[in-house]
Structures are given as structure tokens and as C-alpha cells.
Amino acid sequence: MPASKVPHNEIERLQALISLKILDTAEDDDYDNITELASFICNTPVSLISLVDKERQWFKSKKGMTACETSRDYSFCAHAILDPTEILEVADARLDPRFIDNPLTELDEPVIFYAGIPLRTENGLPLGSLCVIDHKPNALNQGQRDALKRLGKQVERLLLLRIMNRDLISTKDSLKKHNGLLKEFASIVSHDLKMPLANLILTSDIIKKKYNDFIDDTGKGYLDYLKKSSLSMSDYITKILEHYECIxxxxxxxxxxxxxxxxxxxxxxxxxxxxxxxxxxxxxxxxxxxxxxxxxxxxxxxxxxxxxxxxxxxxxxxxxxxxxxxxxxxxxxxxxxxxxxxxxxxxxxxxxxxxxxxxxxxxxxxxxxxxxxxxxxxxxxxxxxxxxxxxxxxxxxxxxxx
Structure with a gap:
């Protein structure tokens, strides 16, 4: 059995797969619904969403199969990602030179028929495939092929949403951290601004009381204005902080x-x-x-x-x-x-x-x-x-x- 070739962009492909942080994650109804539909439309007992890692293929979703992964050496999907624009369809793997003596064709429930549509990133990097499998020779009609392609697009959208959600979470965490720093800074600045204002208010009261007999009405008016302006500025600072860090x-x-x-x-x-x-x-x-x-x-x-x-x-x-x-x-x-x-x-x-x-x-x-x-x-x-x-x-x- 000849081993599958390695895609020319294997390093970038693996980096994209790892960045998804999806390998070995729990089952997900959104993906499982797609494999259920694929199996039903193509009339096959098995359907998989397979992601091709460095040395294995791992199944994000599986219908009709108990294994969670297999060796990449035996992987049909490793062949499918070599041409990421087309469905790979194998009518009878026992007669195909690429899969002769493949251990998967000799199981109690063997992989005989295979059809897989590659799953790609926005940049066209193939990550794996959405595939359907039968234990006997089979063939898809054109309607089934078109449906499999559309379902593959849905998987790609789910993967893209995963990336977007991950980026949003990262951005949220970063903003939360920076907002915390800004609140701390604002609190310090507020304290440093309000303390001199408090001193101005207190000093104006002291001057007015202690030197009351030496200050005319105009001077007292200036002191009242100074106190009023200081109180207004202190209130202004308080309201600004309340606006931006309201509990x-x-x-x-x-x-x-x-x-x-x-x-x-x-x-x-x-x-x-x-x-x-x-x-x-x-x-x-x-x-x-x-x-x-x-x-x-x-x-x-x-x-x-x-x-x-x-x-x-x-x-x-x-x-x-x-x-x-x-x-x-x-x-x-x-x-x-x-x-x-x-x-x-x-x-x-x-x-x-x-x-x-x-x-x-x-x-x-x-x-x-x-x-x-x-x-x-x-x-x-x-x-x-x-x-x-x-x-x-x-x-x-x-x-x-x-």
C-alpha cells in the first residue's frame, strides 16, 4: 500500500489546523447534524468530518463509526486533501492502487466506498474532509455530489466561526485587561486632581473665617466663587468617572x-x-x-x-x-x-x-x-x-x- 503524498503547503496547513484548537475537542451538535445529513443524503452507513493531523486523522464528528481517529498512513482523507478543489470518490478501494492492502479495507465493517469533499480555510488550505463511506462498492449521483459540496461549505463556515469566536474572546480579554488598567489610572488621576481641589475649598473657608474683618464684600465674593468653582470641578471629575466605569x-x-x-x-x-x-x-x-x-x-x-x-x-x-x-x-x-x-x-x-x-x-x-x-x-x-x-x-x- 503506497503512502499518500504530503501537500506542498503542509507546514502552513498544519499551522492553520493547530491554530483552530479543535483537535480532541468534545462532540458538537452543529457538526453532528451535518454528518447525519450527509449519511442520509448519500445513503451510506458512515459519514465523518475528518481533520488530517501530522500523523493521524481525527474525527470531529462521526456517524456509523466508533473509532475517534486512525493513522494518517491509512487515511483516505490524506489523499482527498491533495486536490482541495474536487471530491475524491473511490468506488471500490480494493481495486484502487492507492488503497490495495489498506488495513481499513479488511475490517469487519470495511471501508470499500469512499467519497470526500476537502474542507478548506479562507486561504484555501485543506484541513481535512467531509466524507461518506460504505462497506460495499457504491457511487454517488450528481445530486448527491452537489449536496456533499454544500454540506462541506457549511462545515467550513463552522470552522470560520470558530476562528472568529476565538479572536473575539482574545480581544475581549485584552480589552478587559486594558480597561482595568485605565480604571486604575483614572482612579489615581481622580485622587490627584480632587485633593488639590479639596485643599482650595478648605483654604477658602479658612481665609474667609479667619480674615473676615479684613476682607471686603468683593473679596468675600471672590472666595465664594473660588469655592463654588472648585466644588463644580470636583463634581465634574466624579461624573466623568461614573460615566466611564459605571458599576x-x-x-x-x-x-x-x-x-x-x-x-x-x-x-x-x-x-x-x-x-x-x-x-x-x-x-x-x-x-x-x-x-x-x-x-x-x-x-x-x-x-x-x-x-x-x-x-x-x-x-x-x-x-x-x-x-x-x-x-x-x-x-x-x-x-x-x-x-x-x-x-x-x-x-x-x-x-x-x-x-x-x-x-x-x-x-x-x-x-x-x-x-x-x-x-x-x-x-x-x-x-x-x-x-x-x-x-x-x-x-x-x-x-x-x-
């Missing part, structure tokens, strides 16, 4: 809860004043989602409704409902509203409406961008409608978890 992105805090219980907790955190009326949803629906992320969304949106309200009495109405595959929430307030030309960009980072809040502070344009990111992380969408001087209403959805 809700990294922590799976999925829980079952009722929406009104969550909202009552948010209201307690916001320390609502007496001149405010918040109407909770009439439907106290049960929700399964990341409670940390949803809570942060409501804190930001309700907080904005409180800060940017110019009415004597603030009225906020919250609605909750269930639609197909999603929960939907609406937050309607009677505040000062938003200009139409600014509605399209309101969720962009650092975009500000320009209004001062009830404390005389101008927003940083970070909060709504963070809200949108959180909503997207929950597979939802957010939108806003508004009438200047009358109301604003934010509507957002989050996907239901199964």
Missing part, C-alpha cells in the same frame, strides 16, 4: 423585584422636598433585570426633573408597562422643558441644554449620556419629547430576561 456595566446584579419598591428607594436617596409630588406607576409590575443599572437610570432622570423645574410645585408622573419582549417606562415632569433643536443631541456626551439648575449650576452634559449607555446595556432604547416651558417626558425600554 452597572460590570456587575451582574440581576434580581426579581417590583418597580414601585425600586422607585421608593430612589426617592429616599434623592431626599425629595415638600413642594414635590411624585406619582408612582399604577401598575406595580414585577421585573427581572439588572437592578443596579435600572436604579441608576431612574436616579439620573428623576434627579434632572427635580433640578430643572421652575414651577412652584414639581409634579413627576412615572408610568410602567409591559410590551412584547420589553418593559417600558415613562417619566413626565412639569418642568421648564427643552428646546426642539436640542432634543436630537441631548444624549450626546458633553452636550448641555444651557439652563441653570435650581442651585444656579450648569450641567456638565454627562448624565443623560450615561443614562443612554445604561439603557443600551439593558438592550433597550430611550427617547424624549418636550414642550418648552411646559413639560418633558422621557420614555425608555429594557429587554425582558428569560
Amino acid at each position: 452597572a456595566y460590570d456587575v451582574d446584579d440581576t434580581q426579581n423585584f417590583q418597580i414601585n419598591e425600586l422607585l421608593e428607594g430612589v426617592i429616599d436617596l434623592l431626599n425629595i422636598k415638600d413642594n414635590c409630588e411624585i406619582n408612582l406607576p399604577e401598575n406595580n409590575i414585577d421585573i427581572l433585570c439588572n437592578i443596579t443599572a435600572l436604579k441608576q437610570i431612574f436616579i439620573n432622570l428623576i434627579g434632572n426633573s427635580l433640578k430643572y423645574n421652575d414651577k412652584e410645585r414639581t409634579i413627576i408622573k412615572i408610568k410602567a408597562s409591559e410590551i412584547e419582549g420589553f418593559y417600558e417606562f415613562k417619566i413626565h415632569d412639569n418642568g421648564r422643558g427643552i428646546e426642539k433643536e436640542k432634543l436630537k443631541t441631548i444624549f450626546e456626551l458633553f452636550t448641555i441644554v444651557g439652563h441653570l439648575d435650581n442651585n444656579g449650576e450648569k450641567g456638565h452634559g454627562i448624565g443623560l449620556s450615561t443614562v443612554q449607555k445604561l439603557v443600551h446595556s439593558l438592550s433597550g432604547e430611550i427617547s424624549v419629547i418636550s414642550d418648552l416651558g411646559s413639560y418633558s417626558e422621557f420614555t425608555f425600554t429594557i429587554a425582558k430576561l428569560k
Whole structure:
């Protein structure tokens, strides 16, 4: 029995096979379904997805055979990969010079008929074959050959997806590592920036108190401005960090809860004043989602409704409902509203409406961008409608978890 020739690109071929990291992996239904179909369509008892290694052929999927691998010296597939563009079809291996005295033809269930379509990488490197085997002489008709080629293409797509998934996992691990380094760096920078700001705030208070009799009203105004600016910058740094390293992105805090219980907790955190009326949803629906992320969304949106309200009495109405595959929430307030030309960009980072809040502070344009990111992380969408001087209403959805 003559040994099969070695492909001219054997080194590259083996490197491509090894890079797949598929050899000796567990059974997989996606591959097994293809060998089942191949055997059925070609009317053969055996079908294999065979990958030709350096010294063996290993079966990723097998129908009608118990062995997991055989020696490459006896491999029919080692011959099939020599011409990676065509089906190798052997009607009766006992009469073919390449397979005379092949041990596989002398088994209790011998390999007599063989038809294999080579499996190739995107670069055309043959890795093995999808083959069908019979224990007696046989032949495929043209329809069966065409079907075997199409099934071979499906195997090639599965192999390509494996490469893509492997690359995605590698990229994810790399990004996770770099994001960890960036968070550590941001934390250090934040500390180094906020400490001098804290010193400025403290020093301005000390100067104002200790030298109060020697400073006129103009000087005291400058000290107040210095303190106010330092507090604003410290708050700005805090919000930037919250935007880029929000805990809700990294922590799976999925829980079952009722929406009104969550909202009552948010209201307690916001320390609502007496001149405010918040109407909770009439439907106290049960929700399964990341409670940390949803809570942060409501804190930001309700907080904005409180800060940017110019009415004597603030009225906020919250609605909750269930639609197909999603929960939907609406937050309607009677505040000062938003200009139409600014509605399209309101969720962009650092975009500000320009209004001062009830404390005389101008927003940083970070909060709504963070809200949108959180909503997207929950597979939802957010939108806003508004009438200047009358109301604003934010509507957002989050996907239901199964």
C-alpha cells in the first residue's frame, strides 16, 4: 500500500489546523447534524468530518463509526486533501492502487466506498474532509455530489466561526485587561486632581473665617466663587468617572423585584422636598433585570426633573408597562422643558441644554449620556419629547430576561 503524498503547503496547513484548537475537542451538535445529513443524503452507513493531523486523522464528528481517529498512513482523507478543489470518490478501494492492502479495507465493517469533499480555510488550505463511506462498492449521483459540496461549505463556515469566536474572546480579554488598567489610572488621576481641589475649598473657608474683618464684600465674593468653582470641578471629575466605569456595566446584579419598591428607594436617596409630588406607576409590575443599572437610570432622570423645574410645585408622573419582549417606562415632569433643536443631541456626551439648575449650576452634559449607555446595556432604547416651558417626558425600554 503506497503512502499518500504530503501537500506542498503542509507546514502552513498544519499551522492553520493547530491554530483552530479543535483537535480532541468534545462532540458538537452543529457538526453532528451535518454528518447525519450527509449519511442520509448519500445513503451510506458512515459519514465523518475528518481533520488530517501530522500523523493521524481525527474525527470531529462521526456517524456509523466508533473509532475517534486512525493513522494518517491509512487515511483516505490524506489523499482527498491533495486536490482541495474536487471530491475524491473511490468506488471500490480494493481495486484502487492507492488503497490495495489498506488495513481499513479488511475490517469487519470495511471501508470499500469512499467519497470526500476537502474542507478548506479562507486561504484555501485543506484541513481535512467531509466524507461518506460504505462497506460495499457504491457511487454517488450528481445530486448527491452537489449536496456533499454544500454540506462541506457549511462545515467550513463552522470552522470560520470558530476562528472568529476565538479572536473575539482574545480581544475581549485584552480589552478587559486594558480597561482595568485605565480604571486604575483614572482612579489615581481622580485622587490627584480632587485633593488639590479639596485643599482650595478648605483654604477658602479658612481665609474667609479667619480674615473676615479684613476682607471686603468683593473679596468675600471672590472666595465664594473660588469655592463654588472648585466644588463644580470636583463634581465634574466624579461624573466623568461614573460615566466611564459605571458599576452597572460590570456587575451582574440581576434580581426579581417590583418597580414601585425600586422607585421608593430612589426617592429616599434623592431626599425629595415638600413642594414635590411624585406619582408612582399604577401598575406595580414585577421585573427581572439588572437592578443596579435600572436604579441608576431612574436616579439620573428623576434627579434632572427635580433640578430643572421652575414651577412652584414639581409634579413627576412615572408610568410602567409591559410590551412584547420589553418593559417600558415613562417619566413626565412639569418642568421648564427643552428646546426642539436640542432634543436630537441631548444624549450626546458633553452636550448641555444651557439652563441653570435650581442651585444656579450648569450641567456638565454627562448624565443623560450615561443614562443612554445604561439603557443600551439593558438592550433597550430611550427617547424624549418636550414642550418648552411646559413639560418633558422621557420614555425608555429594557429587554425582558428569560
